[in-house]
Amino acid sequence: MRIVFEKRERVSHTVRVLVPVISLVFALVFGAVLLLFSGVSPGAAYAAMARGAFGSSRALAETFVKAIPLMLTGLAVAVAFRMLFWNIGAEGQLAMGGLTAAGVALFASEGLPSWSVLPITILAGTLAGALWAAIPAALRAYLGVNEVITTLMMNYVAILLVSHMYHGPWRDPAGYGFPGTARLPETAWLPRLYGRAHLGLFFAVVAAVVLWFVLQRTKWGFELRIVGENPEAARYIGIDIPRLMLVAMLVSGGLAGLAGVCEVTGVMRRLQQGLTVGHGYTAIIVAWLAQLNPWAVLLVGFLLAGLLVGGDQIQMAMGLPAAVGLVLQGALLFPMLGGALFTEYRLRIVRTATEDFRTPEETGLEEAGS
Amino acid sequence: MLFLAEGIVGQKMTVGESQEPLLRMVGITKRFPGVVANDHVDLELYQGEVLALLGENGAGKSTLMNVLNGLYRADEGSIYVRGERVGIRSPRDAYELGIGMVHQNFMLVETMTVAENVVLGLRDLSFRLDLGGVKRRLQELGEQYGLKVDPDAYIWQLSVGEQQRVEILKLLYRDVDVLILDEPTAVLTPQEVDDLVEVLRRVIGDGKAAVFITHKLREVMKFADRVTVLRDGKNVATRLTRETSPDALARLMVGREVLFRVEKTACEPGDAVLEVDSLRALDDKGLPALRGVSLTVRAGEIVGIAGVAGNGQRELAEVITGLRQAMGGEVYVSQERMTNCRPLRAIRSGVAHIPEDRIGMGLVGDMSVAENLALKAYRDSAFSRGPVLHPEGMRRFAEELIDGFAIVTPRAETRVKFLSGGNLQKTILARELTACEGLLVAVHPTRGLDVGATEAVRAQLLEERDRGTAVLLISEDLDELLEVADRIAVMFEGQIVGTRKTDDAGRDEIGLMMAGDGMEKEGMAT
Ligand SMILES: Nc1ncnc2c1ncn2[C@@H]1O[C@H](COP(=O)(O)OP(=O)(O)OP(=O)(O)O)[C@@H](O)[C@H]1O
Ligand SMILES: [Mg+2]
Numbered sequence: 072m073r074i075v076f077e078k079r080e081r082v083s084h085t086v087r088v089l090v091p092v093i094s095l096v097f098a099l100v101f102g103a104v105l106l107l108f109s110g111v112s113p114g115a116a117y118a119a120m121a122r123g124a125f126g127s128s129r130a131l132a133e134t135f136v137k138a139i140p141l142m143l144t145g146l147a148v149a150v151a152f153r154m155l156f157w158n159i160g161a162e163g164q165l166a167m168g169g170l171t172a173a174g175v176a177l178f179a180s181e182g183l184p185s186w187s188v189l190p191i192t193i194l195a196g197t198l199a200g201a202l203w204a205a206i207p208a209a210l211r212a213y214l215g216v217n218e219v220i221t222t223l224m225m226n227y228v229a230i231l232l233v234s235h236m237y238h239g240p241w242r243d244p245a246g247y248g249f250p251g252t253a254r255l256p257e258t259a260w261l262p263r264l265y266g267r268a269h270l271g272l273f274f275a276v277v278a279a280v281v282l283w284f285v286l287q288r289t290k291w292g293f294e295l296r297i298v299g300e301n302p303e304a305a306r307y308i309g310i311d312i313p314r315l316m317l318v319a320m321l322v323s324g325g326l327a328g329l330a331g332v333c334e335v336t337g338v339m340r341r342l343q344q345g346l347t348v349g350h351g352y353t354a355i356i357v358a359w360l361a362q363l364n365p366w367a368v369l370l371v372g373f374l375l376a377g378l379l380v381g382g383d384q385i386q387m388a389m390g391l392p393a394a395v396g397l398v399l400q401g402a403l404l405f406p407m408l409g410g411a412l413f414t415e416y417r418l419r420i421v422r423t424a425t426e427d428f429r430t431p432e433e434t435g436l437e438e439a440g441s
Numbered sequence: 442m443l444f445l446a447e448g449i450v451g452q453k454m455t456v457g458e459s460q461e462p463l464l465r466m467v468g469i470t471k472r473f474p475g476v477v478a479n480d481h482v483d484l485e486l487y488q489g490e491v492l493a494l495l496g497e498n499g500a501g502k503s504t505l506m507n508v509l510n511g512l513y514r515a516d517e518g519s520i521y522v523r524g525e526r527v528g529i530r531s532p533r534d535a536y537e538l539g540i541g542m543v544h545q546n547f548m549l550v551e552t553m554t555v556a557e558n559v560v561l562g563l564r565d566l567s568f569r570l571d572l573g574g575v576k577r578r579l580q581e582l583g584e585q586y587g588l589k590v591d592p593d594a595y596i597w598q599l600s601v602g603e604q605q606r607v608e609i610l611k612l613l614y615r616d617v618d619v620l621i622l623d624e625p626t627a628v629l630t631p632q633e634v635d636d637l638v639e640v641l642r643r644v645i646g647d648g649k650a651a652v653f654i655t656h657k658l659r660e661v662m663k664f665a666d667r668v669t670v671l672r673d674g675k676n677v678a679t680r681l682t683r684e685t686s687p688d689a690l691a692r693l694m695v696g697r698e699v700l701f702r703v704e705k706t707a708c709e710p711g712d713a714v715l716e717v718d719s720l721r722a723l724d725d726k727g728l729p730a731l732r733g734v735s736l737t738v739r740a741g742e743i744v745g746i747a748g749v750a751g752n753g754q755r756e757l758a759e760v761i762t763g764l765r766q767a768m769g770g771e772v773y774v775s776q777e778r779m780t781n782c783r784p785l786r787a788i789r790s791g792v793a794h795i796p797e798d799r800i801g802m803g804l805v806g807d808m809s810v811a812e813n814l815a816l817k818a819y820r821d822s823a824f825s826r827g828p829v830l831h832p833e834g835m836r837r838f839a840e841e842l843i844d845g846f847a848i849v850t851p852r853a854e855t856r857v858k859f860l861s862g863g864n865l866q867k868t869i870l871a872r873e874l875t876a877c878e879g880l881l882v883a884v885h886p887t888r889g890l891d892v893g894a895t896e897a898v899r900a901q902l903l904e905e906r907d908r909g910t911a912v913l914l915i916s917e918d919l920d921e922l923l924e925v926a927d928r929i930a931v932m933f934e935g936q937i938v939g940t941r942k943t944d945d946a947g948r949d950e951i952g953l954m955m956a957g958d959g960m961e962k963e964g965m966a967t
Contacts, residue, residue: 288830288832289828290819290820290825293812293819293830296808297808297816300808301801301805301806303801303802304801304802304803304804304805304816306784307762307784307796307802308784308788308816308817309763309785309787309788309789309817311783
């Protein structure tokens with residue numbers, strides 16, 4: 072008798088839905104065990120978490136604040152991954168978007184009609200993210216430079232540049248020496264919907280709708296899928312892969328840049344510490360869990376934000392060390408990521424050939440382990 | 442042993458009913474969504490014999506063998522090995538029972554060496570690999586069966602024929618008694634086919650047995666002892682080869698009388714469509730593959746390129762279609778200079794290309810049949826309004842082609858990778874013939890197709906020609922070239938060593954030129 076790990080012959084709808092649900096249950100159980108070891112009642116901890124994330128309209132608003140950048144960067148990563156461009160650089164693109172938005176709002180908005188400041192700020196930030204992404208895209212498309220390394224390294228450049236700007240040249244002279252720029256002019260504020268939740272939510276939903284449509288229904292999306300599935304075939308049917316890659320990365324970087332703009336103009340309203348807290352990396356998890364589907368990115372982004380916000384809340388609500396919250400977040404994420412494997416693969420317990428000659432109907436082992 | 446070995450040569454051995462079959466499959470049924478690929482199929486295999494498995498594209502041959510190999514599990518039916526009922530649930534189980542398979546598409550890891558590939562997936566490996574021992578054993582096996590391969594060579598360095606030898610060595614290393622070969626000869630040159638027969642002869646002589654899938658009736662007659670015919674997933678007949686004939690087998694396969702010849706009228710060539718002048722190019726390894734090739738194909742003419750695989754044919758097709766850089770020389774299509782143009786430009790000017798590598802280049806496995814049929818046409822206005830695709834138009838187009846080219850698929854939305862080998866090729870053909878305006882570059886267009894489909898494709902090539910298309914037909918099958926081409930150019934080591942009108946071409950003469958004899962290096966007479 073042994074256990075084999077094998078590819079499914081086909082992936083049914085049930086499997087697609089069931090696997091994440093079972094993974095979630097498994098994650099909760101796994102988390103509960105960890106909590107028990109730290110001497111905390113899992114029931115109480117999960118309740119505190121749920122309350123902290125979804126329990127009140129205020130809590131919900133905070134969850135959305137966290138969800139918006141995750142959704143936008145998640146979409147950004149999903150677009151790139153669809154054509155096998157491993158964009159690890161959403162964090163840097165987000166940073167450049169935020170930086171540019173702050174710069175435009177602080178130093179270039181004077182004299183502009185007040186209604187135009189916000190749109191110009193948004194556009195400039197989005198464009199900055201897009202251009203930041205275009206550099207590794209061009210390097211890969213035309214020179215074959217590995218994008219994982221370039222996008223990752225450009226993150227450090229962007230993050231340090233942002234930090235340098237608000238520590239140095241752009242530091243608010245009236246800020247008592249605290250690192251950070253002055254507050255943005257009110258004309259550049261992104262309107263808030265409820266609590267700190269802002270209009271960025273609308274951007275994320277619109278982006279998802281547009282992306283879904285473009286990927287499913289346009290020639291461009293069709294080409295993107297072909298490149299993602301079989302680049303050699305794409306070349307053969309005459310798709311200009313370098314150009315497509317460049318355009319896809321402009322879109323990807325633009326979305327990540329927009330996430331940065333929203334953080335700066337909607338949440339912080341100045342450039343300061345806290346812009347680059349890893350959304351661009353979490354986005355990879357979001358995109359992956361969502362299997363690169365734009366709708367699913369919205370949903371996963373929201374749930375993950377709930378997990379993060381709720382995780383922070385239990386430390387406060389239950390007086391736990393901060394590490395427990397982090398460990399719990401990891402413990403919950405891990406089975407969910409691992410579970411995604413089981414969409415394509417399955418475990419099967421088999422007996423050695425001669426021992427067992429019963430057909431699948433007879434043994435009922437057929438779907439064991441899904 | 443000697444007696445058994447004769448099974449494959451002149452005298453066919455007698456398979457006594459009294460003899461216990463080495464292997465028996467009874468009532469095997471395998472369903473896929475929308476198709477019954479195997480419908481209560483029975484099969485018996487005796488020690489020391491070669492059994493040919495015959496059937497049209499999509500008849501269920503590969504599926505049946507995949508069931509035997511443990512890759513698929515049958516929905517119904519049972520398998521007996523040496524009289525004992527077994528459950529084969531994975532290729533590993535199959536190995537343990539002494540059953541091994543060489544698939545239609547090889548399953549080797551390109552970046553590993555031969556020896557590494559052979560031990561890959563072995564279960565009882567010690568923690569420290571003793572590759573030295575493996576290599577010694579491979580050498581022994583190679584000598585014993587006449588399978589010469591360098592155990593240290595990387596797979597990507599090997600020709601298709603050599604890769605197949607590695608696949609067979611892999612099975613022999615695992616000491617299997619039953620070898621399953623899925624269309625082993627489709628990718629081989631005539632010389633390599635002879636080598637394979639020699640290997641099989643020795644293997645069978647050792648008391649093993651082989652199941653062998655092919656579409657070439659001549660091969661069935663030549664080296665199978667018995668033949669089992671499938672049609673639409675069902676058993677049709679099992680015959681001793683010496684008691685049957687190619688015609689009878691074809692009839693059994695198709696279920697009606699088949700004509701073996703296509704009607705070919707004299708060609709009436711028009712203006713030159715493709716002109717290639719002193720073309721030079723490198724292959725994937727950076728070695729010269731084309732060394733000054735010149736040729737002309739005129740409208741309404743089929744020019745065949747004969748030659749043993751690896752003499753630059755593939756590179757020639759790729760340079761013409763813009764997929765490979767030319768290092769020198771010129772390509773003109775309808776008087777327009779197309780040297781090193783982008784593939785899209787070639788497509789736009791009506792150049793269609795049936796590529797050698799179906800799955801790797803010609804199709805997108807995880808996309809539907811309909812989408813694969815539209816891979817080139819999606820740019821047309823019939824399929825889109827502005828940038829927005831028009832799924833209804835795409836579906837109608839797909840259904841027309843599926844009908845017109847008799848592609849066997851459950852639905853237009855089925856993922857193309859689930860189609861049988863022959864139907865994959867039909868999908869490409871349908872797409873390319875529709876897209877073709879002016880020039881068709883066809884590389885091994887009938888490889889892996891059944892008799893009926895092969896004749897249909899050849900007829901279609903001729904039809905294209907009569908419509909005024911210039912056809913460049915690259916093929917290793919001399920019969921095919923003699924049947925449809927108007928002129929045959931022979932390629933050897935990146936050069937065209939001779940051109941003959943098909944009518945005055947002697948089979949033997951061309952065969953000699955393919956082997957590099959009688960190098961005369963002439964320009965292409967126009
Ligand atoms: N994994 C699969 N999923 C769905 N359908 C399949 C799958 N594999 C095979 N089929 C279908 O089963 C039928 C039999 O296919 P199979 O590959 O066995 O044919 P074949 O006789 O080997 O043909 P060929 O000579 O073209 O290789 C075909 O209609 C094919 O489309
Ligand atoms: Mg097959």
